[in-house]
Amino acid sequence: MSAGTVVGISVYPVRGCAGTPLQQAEVGPAGLAGDRESAVVDLDGRVLRGKDAPGLAGVVPTGSPDLDAAAVAAVLGRPVRLEPLTGRPEGAAAVHLVSRQALDRAAAGVVPDGCGAEDPRANLLLDLPADDERTWVGRRLRLGSAVLQVTRLPKHCLGVYAEVAEPGTVTVGDEVLPA
Known part of the structure; x- marks a missing residue:
């Protein structure tokens, strides 16, 4: 039962700077290769x-x-x-996922009080026609050959953060499946 599809992959080689779009990424224990190096x-x-x-x-x-x-x-x-950068900055997760639907809600002004609608700087952009990633905290997902454990909502409220349960490869077009 697919929850959706990976429609975009980005890494941010220099923390705070623009992202680099990819068609495929290796996902290791610390996140996507080349991200926030x-x-x-x-x-x-x-x-x-x-x-x-x-x-x-x-x-x-x-x-x-x-x-x-x-x-x-x-x-x-x-x-x-x-x-x-050596190690992960405090409070940072290995992978940040956000759906097109969350971006659409934010663009329409539908965000919870205290949340921002600015660029979420997510690693994986998903299309989730019948799902909402905010309900995934505590779930394991398979994207390509990688398995992610969704751990929490980010402070800025768009998308979810995940840790890497099983390293692997994620490609644009991969299904988002329960693991």
Whole structure:
């Protein structure tokens, strides 16, 4: 019994910067390969996040730390550097899933009080014609050969967070199945 389909995959190589769309991704214990591998750091050593520096979201990473740092510095108007991220930032989940239906609800202004409708920066975009991912907390899902354990709703209220129960490969077009 399919709950839906994977219709988009994105990784965010530099935390806070624009995503890179993929047709297929390897999912390891820490999440999608290539996701949030580095962070923007200011001269004081402080890691900058999207909410600290909204201009980050418009920077498309090239894969070159020097070029990416220069692009971020140009947007922010101050010197920065990129540093590799080791481990997952506090409060971050391995995988973020969101449905087209949740994005449609948010675009129509249907979000719970206190929730944001801005870009959820999700890894997996799903089409769930007859389901709602907010009901999945505690469930295991198979997407391609990967199995995810849905753990919680994100603070910004769009989609769900999941941990990786079984590493594997996810491809656009894969069904979302109970595991």
